[in-house]
Amino acid sequence: MILYHGTNQDIEIIDLLKGLSHKDFGKGFYLTPDKMTAIRMAQKKSHLFGGKATLISYEMDEKALHSGLNVKIFPEQACVDWFLFVDANRDKKNKKAIHNYDIVVGPIADDGVVLQLTNYHEGIYSPEQAALLLQDKYLDQQYCFGTEQALRFLHKINVETI
Numbered sequence: 001m002i003l004y005h006g007t008n009q010d011i012e013i014i015d016l017l018k019g020l021s022h023k024d025f026g027k028g029f030y031l032t033p034d035k036m037t038a039i040r041m042a043q044k045k046s047h048l049f050g051g052k053a054t055l056i057s058y059e060m061d062e063k064a065l066h067s068g069l070n071v072k073i074f075p076e077q078a079c080v081d082w083f084l085f086v087d088a089n090r091d092k093k094n095k096k097a098i099h100n101y102d103i104v105v106g107p108i109a110d111d112g113v114v115l116q117l118t119n120y121h122e123g124i125y126s127p128e129q130a131a132l133l134l135q136d137k138y139l140d141q142q143y144c145f146g147t148e149q150a151l152r153f154l155h156k157i158n159v160e161t162i
Contacts, residue, residue, distance in 0.1 A: 001060045003031035003143055003154070006042030008051030010159050014151055025104040026089045026097050028146035031058060031154075032108070037140040039162055057158040060143070064103060064153030072099070074106030076141060078113070078134035080127050082106050087117055087127075102150040107139030 005011070019027040032038050035055070042053040065071050074082040086109045088098045109117070116130040125133070145151050 001033065001062050002157075003033055003058050003060050004035050004038030005029070005031045005056045005058065006038035006040065006045065007054050007056065008042065008046040008049050009054055011056060011156075014145075014154070016146070016148065016151070022090050022092055022094075023144075024086045024089060024109045024142065025101075025106070025144035026099060026146065028104070028144040029151065029154075031060075031143045031145070032140060033143075034140050037108070042162060053162045055158075055160050055162050056156060057160075058154045059157050061153040061155070064150060065105075067153070069102040069147075069150055069153075070100060071103045072101045072105070074104075076107065076139075078107060078131045078137065078139060080131045083113075083116070083120075083127050083131045083134070086113065087120070090117070102145070102147045104144045104146070106142065108142045110139060112137055113139070 014029050016027070016029060019029060021027045023030065038055055042055055046053040088094065113134060116125065116134060119125045120127060120130045145154065
């Protein structure tokens with residue numbers, strides 16, 4: 001399977017310590033199977049931080065998902081478990097990782113999801129109501145590689161400036 005990482009420079013060696021905390025699935029190296037999503041991310045990163053919009057393609061050995069690694073795969077549509085998982089990972093009060101998965105796969109929390117997270121925190125919706133409101137919304141997919149063991153299943157195949 002081909003996965004893409006959009007960034008502002010080439011990455012010679014993936015360094016998990018450089019990953020940001022409090023992202024959808026916690027600290028890790030994020031990729032998407034959707035090339036256009038990765039291109040948008042590359043453009044955003046180069047605009048915010050400088051550098052050149054760069055698309056890096058990786059081949060993921062799909063055996064990773066059935067290799068004994070600790071893998072969590074959410075449905076492609078929003079569900080309560082995913083909603084609460086994203087909420088917990090994004091909570092800046094959490095100083096430690098909230099899970100020990102090697103790989104997490106599921107939807108990307110976009111602005112519409114952030115709005116529902118806010119509504120949930122303000123008591124407007126329950127997690128079930130918020131997830132239900134997101135059911136019909138298409139959410140791009142993401143893969144988060146959180147451990148060195150998981151990264152062994154990724155092989156860089158191409159780098160292009162876009």
